[in-house]
Amino acid sequence: MDSCERIAPFTRQLNGFLLTPRREILEMVSGLWTTDLIAWTIYARGKSAIENLFTDPPDLLVVDSRMPDMPGTDLVNLIKSENVYRQVPVVLCLDAQDLVQCSNWSTIEADDFLIIPCAADEARARLSLTLCRASRSLDANPLSRLPGNTTIIQRIQELIDNRQDFALGYVDLDFFKSFNDKYGFSRGDEALLMTARIIVNTIRSFSCASSFVGHVGGDDFVFILPPDMVEDACRQIIDRFDAIIPNCYDPEDQERGFIRSTDRKGNFQEFPIMAISLAVVLNLDARLKHFGEASQIASVLKKKAKENPKSCYVIDRRDHSSAA
């Protein structure tokens, strides 16, 4: 037995929970892989599984829609409602006739489903893919832990497809490179973390269910808010950033208001204290069809915002600078 074989992308033995009272499902699923690849804990009742979920979250959950103590779909939603366990992938086992009832998938939080009876090969492939998908969507930025590009694009496309009105803000920092060059990467990271925190806490204060903050990488961030809240949010982010960022500089640079450095030729160069630039794209009346359009509009707006060395935001052709 090749002991290096594992269920990709994992390199260790996995733990699975299988919730089913039905023998055929039990036999099929537990026969898919050997126990050194995945060890299954079987529960015939939903309640006992829930209890153990807290102390020993599994890597994968397979739930039969026909549980004796509660419907499988309720179980799935219960599990996913616990934030800490949200990322445990859940696969629902349905009978063909259940498909008719399960037409509204937005109310059932399963990551995938299997139709019973299911061929072993198909089941194996589907469960593997679910596991892969689950680990892919953990595209969090290693520094800020905010969602990365994959999630960002997914989120925006979702809103576009649902024809929802929203405002999309692109954020980056001016003169970040000069800060990094003078003060080094760890202080640069500190400034980025502060920026992330400012954006997150500001967006959060608008307590809106559809709000979102992502970190594309480096000094590039993205946020989503309803169109009627976005300008307030921009002004707040700018004010807060301008108030906090000078403290990241050494006292002399703070007093001067700029960094002085020499380039290789010995010429003096001056770089102002960092400023934050925001470009806001609006999706009103479903005018956007694809995420690509949004990012195109944003890059034009961003150029404009960055023409101003001070913190400012530019929103779909209207230009607002922070108070001088």
Add this chain to the structure above:
Amino acid sequence: MAEDLKTEYKGKLLAVKDLPTLPKVLEEVTRLVEDPDASTDKIAKVISLDQVLTAKVLKMVNSPIYGFPGRIGSIHNALVLLGFNVIRGVIISTSVFDIMTKSMVGLWEHSVGCALACTEIAKAAGLKDPEEYSVAGLLHDLGKVVAAVQMPQVKIDIEALVKSQDLTYFQAEKKVLGFGHDRINAWLAGHWHLPVRLTEGISHHHTPTRAEHYPASACVVHIADFLVRLMEYGSGGDDNVPPLDPNALKILKLQLKDLEGVLDQLCDKFLEVADLSFA
């Protein structure tokens, strides 16, 4: 309104009226925080009216316990960067600093160390808002102090038991009072209307798997307490490491290996917080 807490110690009670008082500012600020129209500006203004408190809070938020040491210039900045829950925790702990340092040698240092460890463990576990977990670290041994202040003889009896029978402080507390400081923390948290996450962090750090709503909070403090005792940073009242519940690591999806990264950070940062005091 919390009731007095009955103990098994000579029929004595821990009285609500003798609990440490929190700064008046805190009540008003808590009210503002719950008001959806109140702005961060307003909240910052109210806190800033108390200049002595403001100075202490700034000193604390600029320590390495929080992610931006030396960078926070105002209460407003602190609120923006760390959020209200953290600031509330800092306000509470600066208020109890005096009784902590007077009642038990080394307890303040142990609490600061624990706060630091909590932030690092929360970060390692990928939890959102890691600094919020530090609040529970700062306050997790407050119950020991409350008991010591209200019943000085109790502390003497507990310490005597620790010495004579080589018990942990926690074991001795249970023998003398009938319960441990985690129970006193729960009582205190009720009286101060502390949020559930903080309450569970400080009343279940010895029984992390019994936390009903926020197991992560209790687990973080549980592990932090273990690490700080291991490194003997400050004193929790005895010289033992507390038992480390492997479930606490599981719940946070951490392995022993991940704790090594935390220890790396702690060795560094303990050096920096050694002078943190309001003496």
Add this chain to the structure above:
Amino acid sequence: MQKIPLTLAKAGMVLAKPVLRSNGLVLIGENAELSDAIIQRLIKMEIENVVVQGTPLDLEGVGSGTPYNRILERMDHLFRKYENDQDMALVKKRLREYFQLKAAAEAAKAAQAAEAVEAAKAAKAAEEEVKETAKSTAKKGV
């Protein structure tokens, strides 16, 4: 890095951690080199300790440098109540390995630093010798 009392700080030492004002904000950033003037300023501000790069001072048993050896020595005592606990035995073992590695790494670093100091001393001595030889040769040549 080493935490030292300000009274023992000397010009040329480089800060490993920033010095903060009493309100918590940075007064002097990390990587700043200490000068006599800066040290005097800090003393006036009643700063007691600074954290400097390297280990320029040989402080015996004054709580400086690393705690790894101390922790290793104390582990048996701290874990004494868990002799029959398998889980704790495993934890103790892993932690012991970690601290041993750390202690060894620190010792190696210190040895390297000591070597570097010796090498610098030797180089300086050799330089002096050459200067002396040049001087006496010059005298002879007159």
